[in-house]
Amino acid sequence: MEHRQDDGSGSINRRDAAAVLAEYAAWLVEQPLSSRTREAYLAAVTAFVAWLLQRDAGPGDALLAPRARDLAARDYKRHMKVERALSPASVNQALAGMDHLFRFLGLGTAIVRREELARAAPKALDVDQQRALLRAAEESTPRDRAIVALLLFSGLRLSEAAGLSAEEAVKVVNTATGRSAISEVMVPRWVQSGTFDSGFSAGLMRKDVRLALELAADCGIDLPLSAEVKRIWQATQAAIPDAADFTRMADYRDPKGAH
Numbered sequence: 001m002e003h004r005q006d007d008g009s010g011s012i013n014r015r016d017a018a019a020v021l022a023e024y025a026a027w028l029v030e031q032p033l034s035s036r037t038r039e040a041y042l043a044a045v046t047a048f049v050a051w052l053l054q055r056d057a058g059p060g061d062a063l064l065a066p067r068a069r070d071l072a073a074r075d076y077k078r079h080m081k082v083e084r085a086l087s088p089a090s091v092n093q094a095l096a097g098m099d100h101l102f103r104f105l106g107l108g109t110a111i112v113r114r115e116e117l118a119r120a121a122p123k124a125l126d127v128d129q130q131r132a133l134l135r136a137a138e139e140s141t142p143r144d145r146a147i148v149a150l151l152l153f154s155g156l157r158l159s160e161a162a163g164l165s166a167e168e169a170v171k172v173v174n175t176a177t178g179r180s181a182i183s184e185v186m187v188p189r190w191v192q193s194g195t196f197d198s199g200f201s202a203g204l205m206r207k208d209v210r211l212a213l214e215l216a217a218d219c220g221i222d223l224p225l226s227a228e229v230k231r232i233w234q235a236t237q238a239a240i241p242d243a244a245d246f247t248r249m250a251d252y253r254d255p256k257g258a259h
Helices: 016-027 035-054 066-083 088-104 125-136 142-161 166-174 181-192 204-217 224-235 247-249
Strands: none
Touching: 016 035, 016 088, 035 066, 035 088, 066 088, 125 181, 181 247, 204 224
């Protein structure tokens, strides 16, 4: 992407921050960015220019020289953290917009450290998002659907073998980093409730696993884990017929392992 570069002898007076902002806004409209990204950049640049105009030193050479650019960027970061008490994510977003302006001016990005973001546990999807995910999975590869099923059911069986109920296991998972849409929505809604009505059949799951392995064989790829998934689905044909919901696998008990 080409960035406009002016050297002070062109049409932009870089000491006139308001004029720079107007020129940037006009240029931004023509860039191949989403409307949301353009709005975010413009908001960030507008806030930065407003701060430049309000500070005691004014814009100075912040829009002209790399050294002044860096000093202004660091002062602006301090302003956002101390005076505006913005979150680390908001500070980084503002700095990204500011750098976009500097690149437009041909100055390159400012030398200023980004804020470190706290590492949070994954957030689970709500019911509507879960259904959207399942519908997307139906249009994805057989391998993806097989992996979802394997991850969903193997943990529950292991917990019960260790003497922990499925309900207790799910509670433990949901209080740790293993929490996901599967543990928070899928298991309680369709497995623990006993409804088993996700809308995806066991027959379709068997077909998807088979197609995945056939494709792997054609490509000369060995997938032992997927082969074991296929074996399990084939072995449960009588207990979980094709017409049944695939979530029935969570309720299956191998007669050989029954107590």
